[in-house]
Amino acid sequence: MSVRLFLIQVLVLLFIFSCGGSNKKTAEFVFPEADSIPVSEAEKLSDEAIDDIGRNISSPVEIANVLQRMSVPFSAGYLASSIDASRLSTSFEKAFKLGILGADLGYLNMYEKTGTSIDVLSSIKKLADGINVGQFFDFESIKRLSRNRANLDSLLLISQNSYNQIDKYLREKGRGQLSALMITGVWIEGQYLATQMLKLHPDTILRNRVGEQKIILNDLLMLLAPYCNVSPQFTSLCQDMQDIKEKYRDIRITFTVGDPVMEEKDGALVVKQTEESKVEMNDEQLAVIIVITNSVRNKLISNN
């Protein structure tokens, strides 16, 4: 699974999934506004629903993948290098910054910056140990794999899987607030990377990806809602996320309806959607989102 190769798949149509006509039409994509889901309601969400929301946060690896496809060069300047893991005292800080550094690790690994990733891994180890989830990281194996680029696929697999396991473990052990913090940290760092790159490298796909975060942000706020009053730190974080959400209020997402097309190629099923989502976001709206993301992210990581 080489990271360097980017191939375009050539598809051969064998059959169409549905014989129905495409009959495309435009419909409004309707989101529940965050303030329509009061905390009291969010607290009633089932564990299953909370679990689903948590999983609904895209991996930062996907953002890194988009950046690579744009041929955007790696920049160490965007990493959260100011985080000093040994100075953090609360579980809140450790869990949130574990998420931030997890996103950075994904970014580093995708760009094969395995030398730098060892430094980040040392901080991740301290933070993971600090909230008693260090057992899910096989740091020695990850470090060993990091020393040889040929092991990149294994490195990505282990790193990604470690975070998945931590998330699952925290939920199962009733420590959902730490899981929510970690997921929020992953999201804010991914959003920061995407918006900063957009400033220097305007690109439609990346721009749309930032606009689409309106959907994700709504879910993220639902995930955080049950904990927003448990401590001043949580209250402040919820307010920061709400501030970002507010900047997304007038961004619209619409979609056209269509039937997926399926085909067989080399024994695998290949499916292509014809239904399509579209983001309506002007330059001014994007600029505001870039500013608020930068402000919130820098505030949260500097609070050592």
Added chain:
Amino acid sequence: MKKCLIILSFLLIVPIWLSGQSSDPLMKKCAMSSGPNTTFLKDFRVQLGKGTTQPELRFKQVFPLSKNMTYKFTLCNSENSSGKLILKIKDSDGSLQASSYVSGKTFSEINFTCKKTGTYNLYFDFLDFQPGLGVGIVSLVK
């Protein structure tokens, strides 16, 4: 007393240490079989008993998919599994987007090019509601 503490510590620490190891060889094997040019995103371990025929597959998970990304869903079965793992992908409205079981034929790989960002429901089961153990891997195709 000291011995008791040592034994107690051992009993407490060993399970934690063991649970931290990436000890699912089926997951690793399946992830690595996703082929070149992919990046692992998530694994779903599916273990089900014999079920009765019903309108929907039994193991449901939620996963976000983003526009202009191609995802590979790889389905693997444990050697001892009676049933063969199958998958249906539906959008948040419940509309079927893909199925690994089409016209009597099963596929162990689905390459899904997403054009509509959103939350998708992944429904897993074993063919004909047989009992089984398997793993579903979601990877990003680059």
